[in-house]
Amino acid sequence: MLTVSVVLLVFVVSLLFLQFLKLQWMRRRFPPGPTPYPFFGNMLQMNFQIHHGILKKMAKMHGNVFTLWVLNHPVVVLQGFQAVKEGLTVHAEDVAGRPTSRFFHILNHGNGVMFSNGHVWKQQRRFGLAIMRKMGVGKKEQEYRIQEEACDLVERLQKTNGKPLDPTTPVVHTVSNVICSVIFGHRFSKDDENFQRLIESIDTIAAFVNSISFFAASSIDFVNTLFATEIKSHKEKGKPDENQDFIDYYLDEIDKTKGNTDATYDEENLTQTIFDLFIAGTETTATTLRWALLYMVVYPDVQEKVQKELDAVLGCSRLICYEDRKKLPYTNAVIHEIQRYSNIILIGLPRQSVKDTELLGFPVPKNTIILANIDSVLSDPGKWETPDQFNPGHFLDKDGNFINRDAFLPFSIGHRVCIGELLARMELFIVFSTLLRAFTFTLPEGVKEVNTKFVFGSTMKPPPYQLCAIPR
Template identity: 50%
Template sequence: MRRLGLGKKGLEHQIEEVAQELVQIFAQAKGQPLDPMLPITNSACNVICTLAFGHRFSLEDKEFLKLMEALESGFKFIGSFFHTLYEIFPFVMKHLPGPHQKALLSIETVLSFGKKEVERHKEHHSLHEPRDFIDFYLLQMGENKDVPDCTFDDENLSQAIFDLFLAGTDTTSGTLQWALLLMASHPDIQDKVHKEIEDVFGSSQIIHYQDRKKLPYTTAVIHEVMRSKYVVLFGLPRRTTEDVDMLGYFIPKGTTVFPDFRSVLLDPKEWETPDEFNPHHFLDKDGHFVQREAFLPFGAGLRACVGEQLAWIEIFIFFTSLLRAFTFRPPGVKELNQEPVVGLTTHPHPYKLCAIPTSYP
C-alpha cells in the first residue's frame, strides 16, 4: 500500500477529483431531497478503481454500473443467513435455489471484472513503471515465478482485487452516509464545522488531507462519527499461534479470536457519553484535538486494517468537500432514523436529505 503512493500527492489529488465530482452530483439536486447512498457508494468504489486499476470510470459507464450492481448484491449476501448456510453446507447449497445463487453470480461478475483489467495490464506492459495494485502484483509474480509453491498467481490477484472492493467500498461509503445523517440531525454541530472551515480556509482555498491539523473540531467530528456509528462490529478472525493468558483468561493455541470493536468504542469507562454523538470526546478543554487510545475502528497492531490511511484520506476529503459546499437538512421530517441496519457492516436505514448549496437563497 505504501508503494502505491498512499500519503503522496498523486493519489490524494485523484481522490480530490472524485470528491468534486460527488459535489457536482449533489448540486444537481438544487436543494431538493436526495438519497445520498448511491452517489457516495459509486464515488468510494471509483477510488478503489483508481487504486487497483490506475484509472477511474465515468459514473455513467455501463460496465462500471454493472460492477456497482454486482458489488451491492455481494454486500447484501455476505454475512446474511443464506451466506452462513452456504459456508456450512456449500456442496448442498450450490445445487439449491435461493438468493445465494444471484449473489454468487454477482461475486463472479466482480472477479471477472478484475480479470479483464489484469489482462489489459498484461497487454500494455507497464511493469517497468508500475502505477497501480495490478502492476505491482504482476511485478511480484514475475520476480517469484521460479519460487516453489509461490502463491502469487492470477487467481489470487483476482481475489485480492475483490477484497479491495469488499473492504474499501462498503466501509467508507457507510461512514460517509452516517456522517451526513448526523450532520442533518445535529445542525448545531454542522454549523460549527462550517464556521471552522470558513474561518480557516475561506471560500476558495483547496483543503488537503494534511490540513486536518488546522481543523481540530472537524477532525473530532469525523472521529466521533466513526466511534458512535461504527460500521464494523467485529474485526477479521485471527488464530492464536501459542497459548495465551490474557487478564486471567486462558486462550489455548489454535483458538479463533474475533476482535470486538463495539466493546471498546462504546466502553463507558473510556467515554464520557458513550451512547451519544459527542465530538468533545476528542477535544481538550482548549478545543485542541486529542487522539484517544480506545479509538480502534481499524483494529490495532500488526493485523490492523492495511487500508486505514486510504480510508482516512477519503473520508476527510469527501466530508470537508461536501460540508464546504452544502448545508444538510432533513426533508420536512422531525428526525432521521439513527438505528443501524446490521449486516456485514452497519448502515443507516435508507434516508433522504436536502443538500442546500451554501450560496443557495
C-alpha cells in the first residue's frame, strides 16, 4: 500500500514538474512577468483576481509591459500612458480582436460591434459610426434630444422640493431615454413597465460581466425580446420617407444589400448592435453623472465656481448647447476631471492579437489576450501633476484656458475606441451644466461626511448616497 502511495506521489510531482518546465519554456515567447505555477499560473499571486492595484505592483517589478498567466493562458498587460498608447496604436490592427470565450459568445454569438471580430466587426462598426453621424450625433438634431432629457431631469428634481434623494434612478432614466431616442426614435415614460425592466436588465447584465448566471441569461433574453419587438414595429410601419432612427437606417441597409454575399447586415446583427449600444451608452454615462453630483457635494467650492461661470457666460434663459463648452473652460475642465478622477473603467475590455506582432519591442504571439490598465493612464504620475487629487486645474493652463491632455483616455484608444464617445461627451456636458445652472447640490441636513470609495464592479460606481437639489 505504501509503495502504491509513493508511486502516485512521484507521478504527481513529476507531472507538476513537467508542467512547470513547459510553462517556463512557453514564457520565452512573451514579455517578462512573474513566475507562473502549474495549473494556477499567477492566480495565487493575484489572490485569484485581476485587480488594478495588483497590476500596479507587478509593473514596478516587471516593467510596464508584462505577462500574467491566468491558469495556463498568457495575458499581456499594458501599464501607464506610454505603454497603453503605443501598445494599442502602433500596431492597432494587430491588437483589434476580442477574446472568443464562452462568456462573450453567450453575450453576442459573434455578432454586433462590441465583442465581434474580423469582417463582421469591421463592417458593423463602420456602419454604426456612419449612421451615428448621419443621425446628427454631434449636431443640432441629436443635441435637442439630450436637452429635452436634461430639462425633464430638472423638472423631476424640482418636484423633490429640496428634500434628500438618491439621484441614481432619475439619472439612469435620463441617460437611458437618450439612447432610446437614438435607436428607437422615441422615449419612454419613466413609469413604463418595459422601460423599468429594460433598465434593470441592462444593469444586471453589466454587473455579471465576469460571470454568467441564470439571472444574467434571463435579462439578456428579455432585452433581446424587447429589441425584437421594436424592430418588428418598425417593419410593420413600413419604410419611412426619411429615416428617423438607428433601426430605420439599419433595416434600409438590409434591403439595399440583399444578395450581397459580402454583407453582414441582418436582424441578428441589428439586435446585437442595439444591445451593444445600450450597454455602452447607459451604464458608463449614468455612472459618471452620479460621480459628478457626488463630487459637487464633496467639493462645494468647485460647484460654486462652475455656477459663477455658467451665470456669467450663459445666464438662465436659453438651453445649453455642446458648443458652449468652448466658452466655459472651467466647467469643461471640471467635467473632464470628473471622468479622470472617477475612473469608472479601471481595466479596458480585453483585446486579442489577431496575428503574431510585437508591443513596445516585446513579442506577442497570435491569439494572446491583451489588457490595458486604464487606471494607470488616468493616474500616471508622469502625466498628471496631482494624480490622486480632484483637481480641475489638470485641464487648464495658467491663463484659465481649457487644454486637452494626451493622457485623457477614458474612452480607450486605437481601433476599439468607444463608438459612443461623442454622444457620451455631449450628454455629460449638457446634462451636468443644465443641472448646475438649475440647482445647488448639498448634503442632507445633519450629514457631515460622505463616502467616496468606489464600489468594485464592471464599472466603479459611487457608494449609495443622498443629496439635496436646492433650486437656484
